[in-house]
Amino acid sequence: MKDAIVIGAGIAGIASAIRLAVKGYRVTVYEVNAYPGGKLSEILEDGYRFDAGPSLFTMPQYVDELFQLTGKNPGSYGFEYKRLDVLCNYFYPDGTRIKAWSQPEKFAAEIAAKTTDSAESVSKFLAKSRRIYCVTNHVFLEKSLHRLKTYLSVHTLKSVLRIAEIDSMRSMNQANESLFKDEKTIQLFNRYATYNGSNPYKAPATLNVIPHLEYHYGAYFPLDGMNSITSSLIKLAEDCGVKFLYNSPVNEIVVKSRAVEGVRVHNDFHSASIVVSNMDVWFTYKKLLPKIKAPTRTLNQERSSSALIFYWGINSEFPKLDLHNIFFSANYKAEFETIWGHKTIYSDPTVYLNISSKYKQDDAPPGCENWFVMINVPSNQGQNWDELIATAKQNILRKLSLALNTELGPLIQTESILDPRTIESRTSSYQGALYGTSSNSRFAAFLRHPNFLRGIKGLYFAGGSVHPGGGIPLALLSAKIVGDMVSSAD
Ligand code: FAD
Known part of the structure; x- marks a missing residue:
């Protein structure tokens, strides 16, 4: 052997x-x-359980495939999951709230009801997202790009003939601004660049492929976290x-x-x-x-962004929150300029709040919730993180307290923190990047x-x-x- x-x-x-x-x-x-x-590990603290890193689960078929390869049943290994009806709850600074329903027609109707964009523009966007996926999937994702064999297949030839469709010559933001009128819709779709730690104002519009994964293949919650x-x-x-x-x-x-x-x-x-x-x-x-x-x-390619995460045990329950929640910044462009240009933390950061105890109740004591509170931050280049983290915590608390109309500070029972330095030291990720290199360049x-x-x-x-x-x-x-x-x- x-x-x-x-x-x-x-x-x-x-x-x-x-x-x-x-x-x-x-x-x-x-x-x-x-x-x-x-x-992809977990933190156990004072009766709370937190998933330490990833919280969004897409394309579960790639995990299932490993069980299939071995002829085993995932359920008997404790691996089961359910498809989400709501992909994310978006909260905007002016009080608007958009529910991103996983069903495309329902989501398009929600956008039409809450913004000045039409349901048709959303359908058009998702159709485009699908086309990018069809062109890129076999060649860019499932094969080595560095072997001649990849370029000699029929799939590759078909993709090469449709290469203009991947929309790589303009930025994600430019593409989204050309289709949507409302800043809220543009911000919602621009956010997908952060799914691989990139900047929507720089990354090619090819990354508009990502929504197809959620709206077509779905987003899931593993029942055991x-x-x-x-x-x-x-x-x-x-x-x-x-x-x-x-x-x-x-x-x-x-x-x-x-x-x-x-x-x-x-x-x-x-x-x-x-x-x-x-x-x-x-x-x-x-x-x-x-x-x-x-x-x-x-090796010297620009790294993806990193993250600052607060794991808070919260001594209360918030019915208007769901598993995935986003509290947007008022000026998304300024936020990305601060992260990527000035390599520091923005004063009004977009906050991602994940609460797995909404679906897995024993992740928090009765009457409590386990909050995973994350903001995008630059990769670790020796910034004064202690000072930045202290300021960011105050800004996040102020922002969430206002949006939820509750003073949150006194509700925090436990706290752990993960920052670019600890991501780097605990997982040997250069500069604490979450996703390796960024996708800010079309190459x-x-x-x-x-x-x-x-x-x-x-x-x-x-x-x-x-x-x-x-x-x-x-x-x-x-x-x-x-x-x-x-x-x-x-
Ligand atoms: P890693 O998880 O980086 O593991 C590498 C392993 O190698 C580590 O265990 C490390 O200790 C070990 N190692 C390193 N050096 C040595 C050595 N010399 N000897 C022995 N062992 C060594 N992805 C999603 O799909 N959805 C999300 O919602 C999502 N959110 C994220 C949020 C956060 C906060 C983070 C940090 C990541 C997130 N990601 C998300 C990205 C995802 O977690 C990673 O892309 C993925 O887990 C990377 O897996 P990996 O196998 O490359 O390696």
């Missing part, structure tokens, strides 16, 4: 391990932390024979005669013919491959690091910092691409 080693038990590391085990490899995963999941994606896949991997070793930092990938030989953990050598790095690619080169010439241009898809290293046999990369990008669905697709490459190399 051949040995394979995976560095990191993030979601892409776990998925890669399952795929390699199914192919017959004896797989060991080395994880530096004492727990699995990386960004987001962390059940990690915990169920860990059990599945273990049942496939994968061995997870925690508190085990890999400190070198050993390469000889242009092939991987294994890794060093605590300076002990472990041999393998396949090594998959799920560690952020920037740190993989800097820390594990110091003798290999790093692809500087690729971003091509400039992401490939899932392999040309000229080094047996070395692969999976995770949000490499092709096809960040977020749970894409991280899972990176593992799928790695699995396919290993098969064709066998």
Whole structure:
């Protein structure tokens, strides 16, 4: 039996391990932390449970596929989910509230009722979003962009013939301003750029593909919380024979005669013919491959935005809030200029409030709610975070208290904080970026690091910092691409 080693038990590391085990490899995963999941983990505090990172679950079929591959039933591993009727509740500074119904016609009617835009303009937008998905999906997401084979398929040829439809020559905001009249509708759709940590005023309108994923494929809630994606896949991997070793930092990938030989953990050598790095690619080169010439241009791509999150145990209940809630800033453009231009936190930030106890009651004590309060912030470049966080907390509390007509400060029972520094140190994500590199350039898809290293046999990369990008669905697709490459190399 051949040995394979995976560095990191993030979601892409776990998925890669399952795929390699199914192919017959004896797989060991080395994880530096004492727990699995990386960004997709949980925090338990004073009777509250919080999902630490991702809160929005889309494209569950990529998780299901791992169970199907192994012939197992996800339900018996604690992985079940339900489709959401309401994707998000939007609160605007002037008191307007828009419910983003998952059913496109109902959502279009809501936009027509609450803004000066028509239901037809929403349908037109969603049809366009669908077309971008059809052109980009097979080529940009499901295949390596860095192998000749990808460009020799019928799918690719069809996509190339329709390339103008992906709308890459103007920004997302320009496209949205050309279709909608109302600032509220434009702000709502511009927000989708933040789904991969980008700036709607710079990112190509190709990112308008993202709403199609929600309005067509749906958004979901795992019944046992987001962390059940990690915990169920860990059990599945273990049942496939994968061995997870925690508190085990890999400190070198050993390469000889242009092939991987294994890794060093605590300076002990472990041999393998396949090594998959799920560690952020920037740190993989800097820390594990110091003798290999790093692809500087690729590694120096602008990173995605980071986040500041307050996990608050709230001693009250708010019936007008749902699972996903957004409280918009009054000036979205100024907010993004502050984050991306001035690399600091905006004084009136758009606040995302996720409350999983709305759907999973035991996530908070009776009569209480578990609030995950997040704002977009720049990646870590040595800012004075302590000072910025203290100010941001006051601004967020003032904003939410006003919108909810309740003094929130006295209701906070417990508090934990995650910021760009701790995201960087706990998950080895360079600069604390949530999604690897940003998609602010129209060439971003091509400039992401490939899932392999040309000229080094047996070395692969999976995770949000490499092709096809960040977020749970894409991280899972990176593992799928790695699995396919290993098969064709066998
Ligand atoms: P990571 O989760 O980054 O895991 C990498 C693992 O490698 C870590 O466990 C780390 O400890 C380990 N490691 C690193 N170096 C070593 C080493 N030398 N030796 C051993 N182990 C090592 N995505 C969504 O789809 N929906 C969302 O709503 C969403 N919201 C987010 C909110 C936040 C606050 C954050 C932080 C992320 C969010 N994301 C969201 C993005 C998503 O979480 C990530 O894209 C995805 O989880 C990345 O998974 P990964 O496998 O690339 O690696």
